[in-house]
Amino acid sequence: MVEMKEDVTNNTKMSESKARLAILELAHIMSVPMSLTTIIKLKVAEAIWQDGSNTPLSAADILARIRPHGGGDADNLQRLLRMLTSYDIFDEHLSNCGQRKYSLTNIGKILVDDYQGLSCAYFMLQHHQDALMRAWPLIGEAVEDPTIQPFVKANKEPAFEYYSKRPDEMNLFFKSLSGMSVPLMKDMLNKYDGFLGVETLVDVGGSSGISLRMIMDKYPNVRNGINFDFPDTVSSAPPIPGVTHVGGDAFESVPSGDAIFIKWTIVNWTDEECILVFNNCYKSLPENGKLIVCEPVLPEQTDESHRTRALLGADIFIMTMYKTKGKHRTEQQFKQLGIATGFPHFRAFYFDPYLTLLEFQK
C-alpha cells in the first residue's frame, strides 16, 4: 500500500515537471518564428545550398558567405542555427573537437528560391510582417466582441486594403501564397483529373492567376481561363496567355463557366458569405456543372499531430488577420454548405495533408 502511494506521488511529480517543461517550451515558442524569419532574411539557406551542394558549414563559414565584407557575430548565428536544428530546419554535424556545422534538411531546402524565384520562405516572411505582428496582441478582442477585427484595430484598415495600397506588401502576399501553391498545385494536378472536359474555367479569388496557368498547362482542354478577384488585386496580376483577368466581388456575382474553381479563399468568408458565393456559383454553372473547391479541411477529432496543429493554428491566424468569423471548416460543414445551396453531389479528395479537394456538382 505504502509502495503504491509513493508510486503515485512520483508519477505526479514526474507529470508536474513535464507539465512545467511544456509551459517553458510554449513560453519561448516565439523564438522559433522570429529566428526563422531572421535566418530567411539573412539568406542562410541559400548560403548553405549553393546550387545543390548542401555542404555542412559552420556559422563562421555561413557568415563569410552572407557578409563577404566582414561583420556579424558567428556565435549568435550559431545559437539560432542550433535552436532551429531542434525544429528540423537544419541537420547539425558535431565533430569530435566540438565544432558544429549545419546543412539543410528537407524542411530547410524548401526555403531556397526555385528557378521562378519562389519558395516557402515568403509565407513565413509575409506572416510576420510588422502590420500582422501588431494585430497578434489584440486577438482577445475577437473573443470579447467579434465585430472588432484585430488587424483593423491595429492598422486602421482591413488587411487586403492595406496590402493593395502598398505594392511591396501586395507582391509579398502574391509570393507567399504562390510559393506554397505551386508545388501543391503540381501535386494536385498529378492526382486529380476533374478538369478534363472543361473549356471555360473560372477561378474565384484567383489572385495572380498562377493556379489557372498551371491548370491550363496541364489540361489544354481548358481554353478560356477567367481569373476573378477584386479589381485592386487583378489590376496588379501579370498577363497570362488564355486568361482574362476580371475584377469584381463574388458576393455580388460570379462570371459564368463550365466549372468554377475556388482555392484557399473560402477560409476568409463567414458562413453567410459562403452561402452567398455558393448561390452565385450555382447560378453561373450549367446543368451538372462542377464547383471545385480546394481548401483546408479540419479533422473532427482534435489531436496533437502536426497536421491538426497547422490547421488549427492557421484558423486563429484567419480570425486575427482577415475576418473574426472567417474560419477553417470540417468536411461535414462543407457538405452542409453544398446541400444548403442546391448542390446534391459532394465528394472529398484528400490529396494533401493541408488542403483538400471538395467537389460540388449540380
Ligand SMILES: C[S@@+](CC[C@H](N)C(=O)[O-])C[C@H]1O[C@@H](n2cnc3c(N)ncnc32)[C@H](O)[C@@H]1O
Ligand atoms: C488567400 S487568397 C487565395 C489566392 C489563390 N486562390 C491561391 O490559392 O493562392 C484569397 C483571394 O480571394 C480574393 N477574394 C476574397 N474575397 C473575394 C470576393 N468577395 N470577391 C472576389 N475575390 C475575393 C482575395 O482578394 C484574394 O486574392
Ligand SMILES: O=C(O)c1cccnc1
Ligand atoms: O495564410 C494566409 O495568408 C492565407 C491563407 C488563406 C487565405 N488567406 C490568407
